[in-house]
Amino acid sequence: MTSSRSVTGLVTDVITFSAVDGPGNRFVIFLQGCSFDCVACHNPYTITECIDCGECIASCPSGALGQDLTGAMVWDAEICAGGDECIAACPYDSTPKARPLAVAHVMERLRPAAPFLSGITVSGGEATLQPDFLRALFTTVRAEFPRLTCFVDSNGDADRATWERLGPVMDSAMIDLKCLDDRIHRRMTGVTNARVLESIAFLAARDQLFEVRLLLVPGVNDSDELLDATGRWLAQIDPRMRVKVIGFRGHGVRPSTLLLREPNAEQRAHYADVLRAVADFDLVVI
Ligand code: SF4
Ligand code: SF4
Structure with missing residues (x-):
């Protein structure tokens, strides 16, 4: 039988301490590979696996x-x-630095930092594309450090079977909702939002949804009408949901035919006003 510690994940990077990837101070593992192709992706080199072409x-x-x-x-x-x-x-949205790392190796990195941590977060790319690694890692972390929480930072595109596999070993998930309007969502990510919406509802019902993140791009997905509809959709799931509004930032983003602008402070404040008018969300705006 394969030990959990020998299971490997294709890892892009590991950060020992992060204050922006979930609650408290967190150890973060970024996995290579994503099911979306977002125009606003800040880490586009995590989207595809290296094809060993040698061009870089x-x-x-x-x-x-x-x-x-x-x-x-x-x-x-x-x-x-x-x-x-x-x-x-790299012309293929990849990196030559992603490496298969065994759970045992990740634990060696985690151990010295553990006394100073609140938990671990697995991000991406898209973390849920490697569920065997997630299960093995979370199982091992929980056995050795029961105090640490295990979070997934996800684009929400996982199916129910994947969440059901992760549920028993995962504390909570942070899900991006790029757009409630599926036509705009496809334009922004190349993929339908159907599974994202299902994931949000499913995780909330299991009390495993830490927050929903709304990335807002002026003129693309930030109209009052759309934001109001998004708030209403989220509120019928949980009117006190933690919602993080993230104003688009252009750093690291690839050139796009879509006009991508950053919202100013006034626009960010307005997003909060629109959502607050809908429900008593636990709102964070950055
Ligand atoms: S889901 Fe995240 S990692 Fe994947 S393409 Fe979109 S922004 Fe990038
Ligand atoms: S990272 Fe380098 S070897 Fe890999 S696909 Fe990109 S250019 Fe080719």
């Missing part, structure tokens, strides 16, 4: 990239200077 090798100023005899990409972390030249050079 020449971009590395440190000579940290190459291929092995099978043609697989090799990244030497010891001599990597930590720049993003390879990510910028």
Whole structure:
């Protein structure tokens, strides 16, 4: 039987301490691969798995990239200077730095930080695309550090069977709702929002929904009418839901045919007013 500690995930990055990926101070694991292709994605290099084409090798100023005899990409972390030249050079929304990491390896990183943490969060890319890794990691963390909470940061595109598998080992999830209007959602992500809406309702009913995040882009998905409808849809699930409104920021985002602008302070305050008029949400605006 495979031990939970030997299960591997394709990991883009690990951050030991984060104050912005769930409640308290959290250890965050970013997984490679996503089911969406968002125009407003800040980490587009997490969307696809590396295809070992080798096109980024020449971009590395440190000579940290190459291929092995099978043609697989090799990244030497010891001599990597930590720049993003390879990510910028990749035409496939990937990174040569993503690596299969075993749960045991993640635990080695987690152990020294654990006394200072509130919990761990698995993000992405899309975390739920690697449910075996999530289950194994959360099971191991809970056994060794029962005090730490296990959260998933998700685009909400997982089906019910995936949430049912994760439910017994996961404390809670943070779900992005890019847009209630499916036509706009498809334009923003390339994918329908049907499963996102199902995920929000399903997790809330199980008391495993920590917050819903609304990424608002002026002129794209921030009309008063749409925001009011979104608030009403969320309120019929839970009128006291924690809702985090995130004003779009352009940093790291790819060029797009969609006009992407950042909301100003006045617009952000207005988003909060519209939602507060609908229900007594636990509202955070950033
Ligand atoms: S769901 Fe997240 S990681 Fe995936 S493409 Fe959208 S913003 Fe990027
Ligand atoms: S990271 Fe991108 S450019 Fe580099 S080998 Fe992988 S797919 Fe090719």
